[in-house]
Amino acid sequence: MGAHPADPAWVVSDGDRVSLIEMIGADPGSTLGKRVATDHGEKLPFLLKVLAAEEPLSLQAHPSLQQAKEGFARENRAGIALSAAHRNYKDDNHKPELIVALTPFKALAGFRDPVRTAKLLTELAGSAMKPYCDMLAEQPDSAGLRALFTTWITLPQQPLRTLLDDLTDGCVRHLKGAKNGRFRREAQMLLELAEHYPGDAGVLTASLLNYAELAPGEGLYVSAGSLHAYLHGMGVEVMATSDNVLRGGMTPKHVDVAELLRVLDFSPSDALPVPVHNASPGGTAEYIYDTPAPEFRLSRIELDATGLHRSVSLGLIDPGPQILVCTRGGVTARCGADEIDVPQGGALWVPARDPEVILHAHAARTQVFRALVPAVG
Template sequence: MQLLDCPVRNYAWGSRTALAELRGQPGPSPHPEAELWMGAHPADPSRLAGSGSTLLGQIAEDPVAALGQRVCERFDKRLPFLMKILAAEEPLSIQAHPSLQQAREGFERENHRGISLAARSRNYKDDNHKPELIVALTPFSAMAGFRDPASTVELLEQLGSERFVPYRDLLAAQPDGSGLRALFTTWITLPSSDVSELVDDLAESCVALLARSQRGRFAAVARNLLQLVERYPGDAGVLAAILLNHITLRPGEGIFLDAGNLHAYLHGVGVELMANSDNVLRGGLTPKHVDVPELLRVVDFEPLELAPVPLRNAEPGGTVEQVYQAPIDEFALSRIELDATGLLHSVSHGLSRGGPQIIACTRGEVIARGGEQEVRVPAGGALWIPDSDPEVILHAVTARDEVFRAVVPH
């Protein structure tokens, strides 16, 4: 096992304080820090602390020792997941991720056309899909999946805008996935002048709705929409946001997003685990490339009943490690709480063997012991455990230690 030196990705929507505070570094940082990558993605692999090699390179040198025979055969000698700590100070773009087949076809198609991987117009950076699970470390606001159309019709009625009546009627006449596709396509392909007028009108309608009631059913949605209008005036993504579920996760709660689920994270810090991919099709709230025809091929327009992912204990009768139940083959995520006093939680916890693991410490500090090795993992730090290692036991250092564990499920 080895500590990882994890790259920080700087995007405009990131925080200048959250990741610095987590890692015990001085803040504010010179640039917004958006994501801490823990894994072996070719675009930015983690490095093995104290050595000149990357995790990607170590896996390539001896994939069976790193991943185990089962994972090598199943995932073509590649680590199938990418772990991140994400810090959103401002909304991310509205986006969706392709299915595995769509990713393979799109990657091959763009390679055949000779589009550079670094090109702004490139949609597919790799040939993998990107289902993802996000778990909140702080209160975490997000939009994800299409709301039940009947509820969206009610929202449009409460907004009370004459400009939106034709769109409300369009969805009311076909309150299903086909109606959502028709309305979303209409909005995202409108001329920019029409989009600007609708977005301005939406802002006025949201202000009026909140003036009537600060605690109504759609009050939180109206506040979110006003924030989006302020940051992205004239952006069709603001209109798309009307159609999505709006949710705020409490710390420890998570949501799973499968291929095709349109979503945007709004604010907060969370642990994100996904298939090892960087494929993104954007639909707005961004100055980056938006490929409308490709986005429409990828998005799943069926309404999604969004709810936090259920948890189960990793062991019968145990409460130290809880697993987020996501229906995916590439990864499983669990949350482990340890307590050096032994009053609230166990002082130590053994990690079952079988396949590669990454451990991310999000609070306190833990000591990992395996065989003759002992490694201290501080908050904001990550530990790589290859398949060939002996059993690792985590030991608490403080009274409120928290780690997240990424594995490949059997």
């Protein structure tokens, strides 16, 4: 749901079906508002998605804004078609993103503290993996992570398969061992990835990353250079308007190792849920996910047709565009004299010219996600 040139959303209004790009282009002032049109070049700066990962998705990272601009210009100069399978940069924008779980959600995000990773590898390693455990144990920092990652992702197929067999054997031993093994979740995750992606170096890489399990309502923010993969679950995802993806494994698609290494951030981090705050404690039921992204702000609205929060007013002091998606129940949206029903799974485009939208719940435990462009300062 957005206005990326590669695949824009379509808006149905008065029986007509219009591309969101065309709608914005025809009148950016009233659709985006003066602030957003000025700050973001008369383009909708965010994309909103509902993501359903039945199986593990690819390991990937996104470039910074500067890297995206340079990479896009470089590939244009080289004459690489936008549709080419080996093209890395489809546009000149970065792609910070936030995923909020609708169901229990599993993900990999960012490089784990190398000291802890060295302990995990030592616990799971057999004879083939031991030299690589020692490599990280001797240099437990971002440089050590980079060296180990580079070694693994460039291995020939036969030694790679030997290492993968050694790692999976170690995972089986660990799971059959002490009931309270400290790396049981990681061992189970690696076995599942090895089953989905046999012979793929990305399975080795997964052992270096933070493994996170999100409860419904929890969110995970992914910044530039962070290697990540969504493994299983359903969620609402919002991101800057971009299709720039550098893949790092667990995929049949193109993997450009040199460009990936240029983009990746090997600084250790934690995969922690993003902070959430109530927009107006005691007044509404809107919970905002705090991220540093200037292109988007996502919030979760909880309504109950039988309880306290039956309706909510979505007004903006500094108007801008919004997209709403109903993920549970259903709502009626009212703006002035206009009224529209939005069922579960339905999405609503709200242009900047609509000063206030009132949502009224149809059912108990109604849930709506709201994406907009935050005001700066």
